Amino acid sequence: MRTPLLAGNWKMFKTPEEAKAFFQEFLPLVEKIEGKEILLCVPFIDLQVSIEAVKNSNIQVGAQNGHWEKEGAYTGEISMEMLKQIQCPWVIIGHSERREYFGETNQTTAFKVRAALENGLKPILCVGESLEERESGKTNEKVIGQITEGLAGLSEEEMKKVTVAYEPIWAIGTGKTATSEDAQNVCSVLRSTIQKLFGEVSQEVRILYGGSVKPDNAPELLAQPDIDGALVGGASLKAGDFAQIVKS
Ligand code: PGA
Secondary structure, three states, X not given: OXXXXXXXXXXXXXXXXXXXXXXHHHHHHHOOOOOOEEEEEOOHHHHHHHHHHXXXXXXXXXXXXXXXXXXOOOOOOOEHHHHHHOOOOEEEEOOHHHHHHHOOOHHHHHHHHHHHHHOOOEEEEEEOOOHHHHHOOOHHHHHHHHHHHHOOOOOHHHHOOOEEEEOOHHHOOOOOOOOHHHXXXXXXXXXXXXXXXXXXXXXXXXXXXXXXXXXOXXXXXXXOOOOOEEEEOHHHOOHHHHHHHHHO
16 A cells, blocks of 8 residues: 655765766666655765756655755755655655754754655654664654654645655664564554644655665665655665665
């Protein structure tokens, strides 16, 4: 019932030229894939060449952040409205690196989710616990707080357009993956929280797992009942690796 979503997050990697070269290599590798959505979230500066490169293909492009105000004196920011103008359909919100290095909070993620939806963009809200929180048994409390606050005030109809990504911070870029059982447990907690907050629409909301997803561990993670796809950092930079994950 939920179409799997395989999303790449390039972070601060690849110039426009490198982005173009990636898509040239990647498109033919996945062109026959049906029944899955494929997305690459690229640096702002790569958006236009990437959107151009995936035209008429089964691949979509997204941004990694966006400001909630339409415009204004916010040096260095790009608004959701601007993303809409260049026909960027997706945006990642509240990635743990944004929370850790750029001071994003549950409150700012809530502003961003709302602004994304108001501009017709599809937000991917990221949540996840630190190693310390996991070891002290606070994982569920942390992620429940993050989605409850980050999704506050949405209607059921709006919630349908949101994707949630569970990314344990200790698994990002470290080569340590959550076991498929641990990842499934947290994703199931997230789904039941969405159910409590929004009702039956929780069955339609996609929940992704992210954190050191690689071609060899993707099949087991993606086989879990509450994991509807992956958010892939490092392994999405290589066309061959990401194509293999998409085919999992
Ligand atoms: P990783 O990153 O796959 O390199 O661990 C995932 C992410 O941060 O989205």
